[in-house]
Amino acid sequence: MKYEDFKDNETLELFKQTGGNVLFTTIDAVINWGRSNSIWPLTFATSCCGIEMMAAGASRHDFARFGIEVYRASPRQSDVIVVAGTIVNKMAPVLKRLYDEMAEPKYVIAMGACAISGGPFYYNSYHVIKGVDKIIPVDVYIPGCPPRPEALLYGVMQLQRKIQTETIRNPRKQPDTFADTEIK
Amino acid sequence: MTNEQLKEKLLQVFPGAVISETTQYVTLTVEPDKLHETAAALKGNPELHFDYLFCQSGTDVKEALGVSYFLESTDLRHHLLLKVSTTNRENPVLDTVCDIWETANFNEREIFDMFGITFKNHPDMRRMFLDEEDWVGYPLRKDYVDEVNIIERN
Amino acid sequence: MTGNQIMFILFSLMIIVFSVLTVTSRKILRAATFLLFVLVATSALYFMLNYQFLAAVQLTLYAGGIVVLIIFSILLTSHIGEKFESPALLKKVYAGIAVVAGTVLVITTILSYTFQNNNSVPRSVDMTTIGTDLMSYGDNGYALPFEVISILLLAAMIAAIVVAKKIKTK
Amino acid sequence: MQTGIPIEYFLITATVMFFAGVYGFITRRNLITMLMSVELMLNAVNINFVAFNRYLYPNLLEGQFFSIFIIAVAASEAAVAIAIIINIYRNYQSIDVDKTDQMKY
Amino acid sequence: MTEEIVQHDIEQEEYLLNMGPQHPSTHGVLRLLISLKGETVANIEPHCGYIHRGIEKMCEKLTYQQIIHLTDRLDYLSAHINNEAVCLLVEDALQIEVPERVKYIRTIISELSRLASHELWWCAFGMDMGALTTYFYGLRDREKILDIFEETTGGRLLQSYNCPGGLMNDIHPNFQKRIKEFIPYFRKKLPEYDELLTGNVIMQERTKGIGPISKEDVISWGVTGPSGRGSGFACDVRKHHPYSAYDKVQFEEILFTEGDSLARYKVRIAEMWESLKILEQLVDNIPEGDYAVKMKPIIKLPEGEYYQRVEACRGEFGVYVISSGEKYPVRVKLRSPNFSNLSALNRMAAGFKIADLVAVGGSLDLVIPDIDR
Amino acid sequence: MAFSIYDLTAFNQSIHEALVQNLSPFWALIVEMTIIGLVFLLFYAIVGLFLVYAERKICGFIQNRVGPNRVGPYGIFQTIADFIKLLMKELIYIKNADKFLFNLAPFIVIIASFMAIAAIPFGLGLHAIDFNIGVLYVMAVSSLGVIGILLAGWSSNNKYSLIGAMRSGAQIVSYELSIGLSLVTIVILSGSMQLSTIVEQQRNCWFIFSGHIPAFIAFVIFLIASTAETNRGPFDLAEAESELTAGFHTEYSGIKFAFFFLAEYMNMFIVASMAATLFWGGWMPFHIPGLTSFNHVMDFIPPFFWYMGKTMVVIFLMMWFKWTFPRLRIDQLLKLEWKFLLPINLFNIVLMALVVLMGWHL
Amino acid sequence: MSSESLILFFIVAVILVGGAITFSSFIPPTSTNPVKSEPYESGIPTIGKTWLQFNVGYYLFAILFLVFDVETVFLFPWAVVMHTLKAQAFIEILIFFFILGLGLLYAWKKHALIWE
């Protein structure tokens, strides 16, 4: 897919850092190539969006083409956490814990309206987190309720593009605001 | 059994019972202190034999906290709505029926969680969904307010 | 210095260091791991001496069998945080003295004795020889011990099962 | 054949190993570690056998056979010993010799 | 003194093991706190609420049309059927007779939902058992159904196709054609399911006699749906309280009496055949007519209490509404089948191994958001 | 013989001689072995990566999908990307874990499999070390891997790991017996334990044919047992994802996890090679006695390809198993071994001895 | 090639594996937070000890394994000479098997082969 076909290129440009000598750029390119083509997700699905995530992994859409089919059940070995579904107050500490237990570098995809903003449960709900970006830093947002599997694939490609902007000398910093978010 | 027959039968078994009828189900209203014995009789009486509690719901209507039990007999195929309510909002206590219908075990925990109705003799009276340690209040009550989490839609 | 010598030094050092560690480590599973290293190094010595079958037996039975069994039982009986309290100082000292004395004594004896290197033609130790010896009766035959081993194994198996059997009266 | 390595070296290695086993056997109070010490001693003996065989009687196989049989016996011994140890553990919740001899059946 | 060897005679302290909230075998965010003795499960304590979204509370602030979009998200695999319950309730309360066409279409889509749901269950169950390929075959066939959904309703998983009084829009012209293509296709594929998993000796060994529960217990615990019918509890709402077009079709209520995981498994497989049968009977006979009756823009139910039960994919789904005559309901209670089914898990799986717990959990086919609501 | 054109012994010899002439014997050995070690390690890594890729493609095709295809043509660089990723991933240390053992475990696992590969004949003269006890050696060395697994499970300070480790420990040691005994069956037939001799003896007829029924039984048992020994489905209880998340390596991240992963595939490769070598004649071409011209054609396929081809067929079988069958439960698994495979195996040995005794094997 | 070569083999492997691990423990980005080094248990803090009292059943299999392992090892030399010694070896092994078969039978009868 061509660069122009993607959405939100403006934000991507912000991520891109200039500079670095040739050696580092090459190394970066190699490492980023490896990282972006081997994004192993954590088996983490809370509700309806999880089913579409499963569907994305199945034969019709075949996640595996991107090399992403290696679902790891242990956060130690996974690279991306796809928050597929609603996160409620009781689940939030768990999610945060899982995120914390993952090994760097780690990424987060917020899949579906619930993960982005609480979606259908934004108003009048007493137990839903209004967007996972309140507890963990999110890299890519995929709207939809649920997003169709292609949309998830598209989101993954967006994440790949984002990973490719990283440099080894200046890895993506975890925003300080999240370092010690206290979840009640 | 038709609803009419059922009503007669009920009056036979529980003389002086308060019986009404919604569009669907015969409704039997009991006092909290009679609840357990009525329930036991409903299941135990071979001609009523309500062995299947298919829905148990807490209610909060007009001052009274209550519980509705939807009963069905799996062999006689008749239905009953059993209702009980208490006006004590501070410390509502009802008898448990989970020794009669096992499914009440979880349902009563849920009702406790959502309405704060405590069930006497329940083996495991804890919150079902919300955090046991630090959740305050009973969300499904009409007077529940929660400024932190709820965003009201104007 | 030849390769052989270097390797010998390597392995004997390994054996010595790890056997000392085995008996002094305060974490039991580590001790077992050190024991494993000792046994593997021993088997490497056998390889050096060209007793390949023996070395493989050492690896299979000692390293792959006994150590696995020991580790299993450790996994069953002790907990990761557990450490032995180090033995009483006095005991340590006594044992140390006795052991050092014994070692010195034996080593001096060994050193003072001159071994007669036998220069007769080494017998080849390929599998056929071993097998034939093991199967034959007579002077160089080990048929009897071979059968006896089976009885030993039978006994061990029955013993283990009997011991492991639950005793209900308790 | 093994030029350059005198037999004494083998014997010394075995000696140290043996006495390490002895030390462990004396100081350790844990049955499993004691068993491990015993294995060390047996192993030291094995090395001796093999060294003697190779250096002094290269035309025979006795040393090797002895070692093999020792290993087999050691295995059987370990099997039974572990069975006993586990049994002790079941009954006393401990495999410490000091504790186990206080608690009589 | 018995001669038998019992290996766990140590006063084994029970130890606790967490399964979930993030665990592949709990199919979502259920947390099971398991007390183990050795590898035997002594007790299972389900901890729910990791996806409790307070839907019942939210319903009190929504109109009846809007409730639909929340019932979708309860048991998302039988989204359409849940919606149907709400719609039927409203229609009953207002005494509206919906056109026959609507009834037929609703029934067809319900059965398609059931097929899709059972296929997903099959693949998830296979995965639980460690047969990883089932996952792909099940979802492959499910996609065909999703295509039918998408073409007509615009949604793959959550259709929001029902509305009080009828349907959101008419069926797509291709609807019948696609179903007629699908039926023979799936009739060919379904035997493969049996060849791959059902007959497999390992699978049989692992499920036969595992997690048994008697009919009395099933009734008492309120276990419904295929799980209940695996124990011989005749609880098919479609049969006993027919709604929509179910009184016009011939189908069997699948009953098995063993009550073990294998029976629950077989019920679902057999139900897929039944669903195909129902589809065949209906698909050619969709009557002409409107796809919805005209409703007032604001629906107010007369004061009173209403209850509607339907047969969702996992059991009996019920909606209980107390109305005060306003446009918002006073109380909405959603009787979710999974909640009751979960409560019996301890009864079924205690005394078996952890691996069996997974098998039993798989055979119950739990959908956690439906439990937590 | 025609295939002697592929004999690499002379080639090896010349390298050896060049080294010996130019360096002192000690250094010659060191250099030689380092070269061989590096070559083997490279081979090891390539095979490992390839197997991972193959597995993903094969299961893709079995499951009606295409598998990795976006990284390089047909996705062949997929596993390399994975490897780079894993190499650049943080290593996590677990609180209260026994750091020494925690780090040691992957070493043991990977070195055990690496040492085993040294004895396998890949082709005529393509042999790192040709022991006269080769069969026993491979068995001995690969049996050490289980220690690594046990250590990994225990030292992670994690319940899932511990259960996983205990399970796979019990499983591996049990099935090792079956492997050993089916190897014995073949040793009876060949009368040698040297792998090169065993291969040589199959010049005219592979053992699986010349050994009649007992060899076939032994092969089946070997296949089952080696699938179990390598912790692969349907025997993958140790990492039974639906019960124990990731089993004994739950707490391992990054490259250490990669080593476990790699070792699993390499063990598979080793047992497959053993199966190919012992039962299907290793690098020996397929010969039908009597059909000389056919045999000649076969001879022109280089031995290495024969060897690889056979190994891959066995590996494919194992993958096929994995992607078809449900997982066994631990007690069923042990029952299978102790109540079925072991007695059948013992019986089979006697049968084979009888075959040899009667001279039917020729 | 001599068996010493094994050792070099071994050393090469150790160095490369160790090198990879060392590389990987310094170069990649790291982050620290309090829960990262806690054991993972489905996203919930671990309850109780992480060490479990295991089903003791496992060790019985380990013991039986050891016994049979010894047997296997002794079978190898026999197997090699089966060709040459023929009947003599055959008879000896029959005796050997008979005795061990008794053991297996015993274990079977005592239900030692069933896992709890």
Place this chain on the structure above:
Amino acid sequence: MNSIIKYLKDLFGGIKTLLTGMMVTGYYFVHPKEIVTQQYPENRKTLVMLDRFKGELVMPHDENNQHKCTACSICEINCPNGTIEVISKQTETEDGKKKKELDTYIYKLGMCTFCGLCVKVCPQDAIEFSNEFEHAVFDKEKLTKTLNHPGSSLKSKQTAQ
């Protein structure tokens, strides 16, 4: 004897079931044409969404940059979760009458549940769903969209008819 026969029957029966299973997977392995994978980013050119697919809410504008929305806010009220915000402005027409007109039609894509109520209730049919699904972004703000194009105006009645 019977038990032995049963044992063998079980054994071979079991093996047969295993082989049946392997036949199924093996069949698919050797039939690559059964592969159902649609290769999404590669097939993007040819990918046709089913026309009712609800991907995103849009407000169609005609060539004069005119839309049909009268800013009546019915969709806003009917939306179950407040995804839509209709901001209207009062304008004066030539003849001096006050008239409500659409100022901004805010649609929060990150919240929409695609229930379709808004489209259904809109009296003017001013909004509809598009098939677009490639929405993933790095910045959440990008998901809040203004549906009416800048400078657009209400379609006059005549042209609408």
